[in-house]
Amino acid sequence: MNNVQIVGPFYCVICERFISDYIEFRLGVAMFLEILFLGRGGQGVVTAGRIFAEAALRAGLFSQSFPEFGPERSGAPVRAYVRLSDEPITMRAPMESFDVAVVFEERLLDPAIVESVRSGGIIVLAAESSPELPRSDVKLFVVGARRIIEELKKPRSLNLAMVGALCSVLNTVPLKHVEDIVGRRFGEENREVVRRAARLVVSVEQTA
Amino acid sequence: MYSLSSYRLMTGNEAAAFAVKQADVDFISAYPITPQTIIVERLSEYVSSGELDAEFVPVESEHSALSACIGASLAGARVFTSTSSQGLALMHEILYIASGMRCPIVMAVANRALSAPLNIHGDHSDIMGSRDAGWVLVFCENPQEVYDYTIQAFRLAEHPDILLPVAVNLDGFTVSHSSEPVSILEDGVVRSYLPRRERPRLDFEEPASFGVFALPTHYFEFKVEQEKALRRAGEVLEEVSAAYPNRAGRLVKLSKFNEDGRIAIICLGGTAGTVRHVLKHYDMKDFSLISLKLFSPFPAEGLLDALNEAEGVVVMDRATSPGAPLPPLASNVAASLYEAGARLPLMSVVYGLGGREPTLKMIVEMLEKARERMIRGGPGVSRMYLGYGGG
Numbered sequence: 001m002n003n004v005q006i007v008g009p010f011y012c013v014i015c016e017r018f019i020s021d022y023i024e025f026r027l028g029v030a031m032f033l034e035i036l037f038l039g040r041g042g043q044g045v046v047t048a049g050r051i052f053a054e055a056a057l058r059a060g061l062f063s064q065s066f067p068e069f070g071p072e073r074s075g076a077p078v079r080a081y082v083r084l085s086d087e088p089i090t091m092r093a094p095m096e097s098f099d100v101a102v103v104f105e106e107r108l109l110d111p112a113i114v115e116s117v118r119s120g121g122i123i124v125l126a127a128e129s130s131p132e133l134p135r136s137d138v139k140l141f142v143v144g145a146r147r148i149i150e151e152l153k154k155p156r157s158l159n160l161a162m163v164g165a166l167c168s169v170l171n172t173v174p175l176k177h178v179e180d181i182v183g184r185r186f187g188e189e190n191r192e193v194v195r196r197a198a199r200l201v202v203s204v205e206q207t208a
Numbered sequence: 209m210y211s212l213s214s215y216r217l218m219t220g221n222e223a224a225a226f227a228v229k230q231a232d233v234d235f236i237s238a239y240p241i242t243p244q245t246i247i248v249e250r251l252s253e254y255v256s257s258g259e260l261d262a263e264f265v266p267v268e269s270e271h272s273a274l275s276a277c278i279g280a281s282l283a284g285a286r287v288f289t290s291t292s293s294q295g296l297a298l299m300h301e302i303l304y305i306a307s308g309m310r311c312p313i314v315m316a317v318a319n320r321a322l323s324a325p326l327n328i329h330g331d332h333s334d335i336m337g338s339r340d341a342g343w344v345l346v347f348c349e350n351p352q353e354v355y356d357y358t359i360q361a362f363r364l365a366e367h368p369d370i371l372l373p374v375a376v377n378l379d380g381f382t383v384s385h386s387s388e389p390v391s392i393l394e395d396g397v398v399r400s401y402l403p404r405r406e407r408p409r410l411d412f413e414e415p416a417s418f419g420v421f422a423l424p425t426h427y428f429e430f431k432v433e434q435e436k437a438l439r440r441a442g443e444v445l446e447e448v449s450a451a452y453p454n455r456a457g458r459l460v461k462l463s464k465f466n467e468d469g470r471i472a473i474i475c476l477g478g479t480a481g482t483v484r485h486v487l488k489h490y491d492m493k494d495f496s497l498i499s500l501k502l503f504s505p506f507p508a509e510g511l512l513d514a515l516n517e518a519e520g521v522v523v524m525d526r527a528t529s530p531g532a533p534l535p536p537l538a539s540n541v542a543a544s545l546y547e548a549g550a551r552l553p554l555m556s557v558v559y560g561l562g563g564r565e566p567t568l569k570m571i572v573e574m575l576e577k578a579r580e581r582m583i584r585g586g587p588g589v590s591r592m593y594l595g596y597g598g599g
Contacts, residue, residue, distance in 0.1 A: 050387055054217045057389050063217070064388050069243075069329060069381040069563065090350070091485035092382045092478050093567045 022120020023139075026099050027172050031061075031086040034095050037162070038113065039104030041074045044159030048102070049080035051163050051185075055177035056084050064089045077108060084172075100124065102166050104145075104158060106131060114138070124166050126158065130204040141169050143201040149193060157193045160186065164194035165201040215389035220378045223351040223390050224290065224316045225250035227358035229260045230398040231314075233288045235280035237265040237273045241295040242328045243380040244318035248290055270295035274302040274313075281311035282418050284409035286362065289313065292380060293320035296334045300341070306373045307342030308434060309418050312365035312407070313373040315343075316358065319477070319526075320380040321562040329563020330380035332476065336527040336536045342434055344374040344441050345504040346459065347476040351388045354378050356457030357501070359393075362402050364448045364459075370441050371407060372434075377503075379478040379526075382565055397453050442505045461507035462500045464514050469496030471582055472518040473575075474511075474541055476500050479524060479559070479566055486571045495575055503537070508544035515545075520553040520582035522574070524594075526560045534589070542589070551587040559594035570595045 026033050035052070039045035046067040053065035061084050068079040081095045099121045103109045106127045111134065117123055119137045126145035133140050145161035154160075160182050167175050175198050183191045218226065225247045228236070236255070238248040254260035263280070267273045270291050281287045291299060296317060306313055317335050321327040335345060346361060348354045354376065361374040378384050393401075408416055422430050442461065449458040466487050471494055473483055480499035487495055498514050500507070515521065525535035534542055538556035545552055555578050559566055566574075574594050581590050 050217065053387055057215060057217050062389060064386060065217070066382075066386040069385060071328075089388070089485075090481035091568070092350075092379075092386060092565065093482045093485075093571075094565050096567065 022118070023099065023122055023170070025120075027170070031084070033084040033099050033170075034097070035082040035084070035100040035102065035166075036095065036098040036113075036116070037080040037082070037102045037104075038108050039078055039159065039162075040108075041072050041076050041078045043078070043104055044156070045078045045104065046080045048159035048163050049082045051160070051178060051181050052166060052173070053082050053084075054181055055163075055167070055173045056082075058177040058181075059173045061086060061173070062089050064092075100166070100170070102162050104162055122169060124162065124169055124201065126162060126165075140204040141165065141201050142204050143197050145197055148196050148200065152189075152193055152196070154190060154193050157186070157190055160190050160193045161197035164197035167194075168198035168201050215391050217387045218351050218355070218390040219246065219385055219387050220348070220351040220354045220383040221246035221318065221385065222250060223355040224358050224376070224378065225254070226392065227355045228288045228314075229254045230393070230395055231286065231288075231359055231362050231402055232399060233260070233262050234285035235263045235265070235277065235287045236289065237267055237276035237280070238289045238291065239267055239270045239273050239295060241270070241292045243320055243330070243384045244290050244292040244295070244316065246384070247316055247318070251288070270298045271302060274299045274306060274315075277313050278302065278306050278309060278311050281306075281313050282309065282410050284407070284411075286366070286404070287311070287313045288315070290316040290318070292318045293322055293328075293334045296338060297322060300338055303338050303341035303343065303373075305419070308430070310371040310434070310437070311373055312362075312371050314358065314361045314365055315373065315375045316354075317375050317377045318380045318384040319377050327562040328380075330382055330526075330565070331561045331563065332377070332526040332536075333528075333561070335375060335377050336529075339504060339536060342372065342438060343504065344370075344372055344438065345377065345502070346374060347377045347501055347503055348383060349478055349481050349499055350383060351386065352390050352457065353501070354383065355390050355392065356452070356454060357459050359398055359401065360448055360452055360459045363451075364441060364445055366405055366407065367444050367448065368405065368407065370437055370444055372437055372441065377477065381563065383478045391454065391457070393453055401451065401453060439505050442502070442507060445502065459501060461502040461510045462498050462514060465497040465499070466493065467496060468493070468517075470494055470517070470519045471522060471578055472496045472498050472515055472520070473522045473524065473578075474498045474500060474537065475524040476503060476537060477526065479526065482566055482568070483524075483571055486568055486575070490572060492575055494579060500537070503540075506540045506544070508540075508547065511541065511544055512548050512550070515550070515552070518552060520555070520578070521545075522555045522557060522578045524557045524559055526558075528558050528561070553582050553585055553587055553590070555581055555590045555592060557592045557594050564595050566595060
């Protein structure tokens with residue numbers, strides 16, 4: 001299903017072997033992952049990051065989640081950041097490049113964002129169609145998040161769908177933790193938003 | 209290995225508010241200001257929901273907030289307030305009154321730059337502008353420390369040999385708004401760590417005067433006694449932190465990382481975490497990190513012990529002292545070294561003004577520059593603005 005060309009393999013200094021998949025490498029022995037959430041003011045971008053960080057904490061991982069500092073405007077692009085590790089995270093430097101970018105809208109996926117994803121990294125995009133990426137060393141996953149929230153009549157739950165999709169793609173934080181946090185905080189009926197997005201997110205083949 | 213089951217994800221601000229709730233304060237008065245606002249918001253929610261049985265007094269300014277806190281503190285209440293930047297500057301007059309009247313108030317300061325130009329982001333200019341106000345000044349690296357140190361601040365402030373206000377500093381945004389795992393204690397454990405102690409207070413049965421007029425015959429003695437109490441806080445802190453139930457969270461004067469490094473990096477607050485990350489992951493064995501948790505009273509003795517093997521020091525200040533020979537932290541370090549007769553090469557680094565958070569690359573650049581200067585230059589002071597874009 002996934003014919004993405006991966007730049008690598010990646011040498012892991014800890015396990016002293018080559019690992020072909022970059023994300024597996026970052027998630028595995030070297031466990032350090034930097035994630036961008038990009039959406040618009042009002043879509044719950046910061047909340048999405050926080051839910052994922054909280055779910056990761058429940059899964060026994062150290063996490064750090066923080067917004068783009070400063071003023072926020074409704075409708076303007078908004079960023080949130082998450083770091084995951086299996087050891088305490090002490091650094092609080094700004095994040096400039098990412099292992100994973102979760103993008104809430106196709107129009108927000110501009111060339112600078114595509115460029116900021118590290119080679120071998122992942123983009124999870126809310127879109128109804130599958131855009132061509134200008135890079136072949138990044139894996140693209142697409143989820144029809146808008147359709148999901150419309151069908152489930154949860155117009156304000158785009159962020160929850162994106163967390164569900166991310167969770168499914170990374171497959172390192174159990175979806176159940178995300179569901180539980182979402183169910184408790186945003187109502188039980190939102191569990192289905194998370195579940196459906198996790199089920200419907202698909203990998204897109206890049207021909208470039 | 210760490211067990212994360214008892215951890216909650218909290219921002220620095222949330223950790224401060226949660227600690228204050230568990231400390232069972234009687235009185236809160238504060239005025240909202242970015243990036244501290246969430247502390248006051250959470251506390252007002254705790255009070256309105258009945259989770260915290262305290263008097264919450266909204267006021268029209270920070271000047272009034274601290275004034276109200278002084279009144280409540282003198283009546284015997286356990287008191288908390290919180291502010292940032294311009295709010296702290298507006299309190300400036302009252303800061304000296306709180307310490308001069310020996311009020312054990314605890315205040316969280318989410319450090320932020322001062323105007324002008326207007327800037328809401330993090331640096332230490334606000335608290336450094338008030339560093340001579342006679343408060344105990346504590347700095348936190350992360351939300352966990354905000355939680356632990358806020359609780360210990362109450363016990364330190366209320367200690368009968370101290371009776372001074374304590375400011376718990378957390379970097380605006382980078383710590384105040386960053387959500388991280390925080391290990392919390394049971395309510396009952398915090399309660400028994402913070403028993404209420406008798407102290408001089410306003411009382412109709414046993415009248416006493418506070419805030420008296422002191423002529424030249426007495427004022428000097430008042431101020432020196434106050435300074436002695438502040439110095440005692442260094443010793444009392446050891447007793448206060450030794451009793452803190454979570455051993456890992458004890459408020460130490462400083463923590464050291466990479467003991468064997470020849471060049472010591474001295475730093476306050478959240479940036480110490482970034483330096484720690486760089487030293488660890490970039491295998492910088494030449495350098496040690498000293499993260500100062502206590503700025504006032506300045507732990508000169510502990511610092512000199514920590515610098516025993518050092519061949520050079522890099523002092524990182526997130527504030528400037530325009531016109532002074534050195535910025536605040538570097539100045540304190542230099543004075544401590546002088547007192548000990550040590551002539552170590554010192555590199556004074558000013559960084560992060562107005563929220564220009566150091567990147568890993570910037571830290572590496574600083575370390576390389578330090579290495580070069582320490583090898584080449586003998587004793588003496590060199591200066592650097594880290595991440596400064598001007599000419």
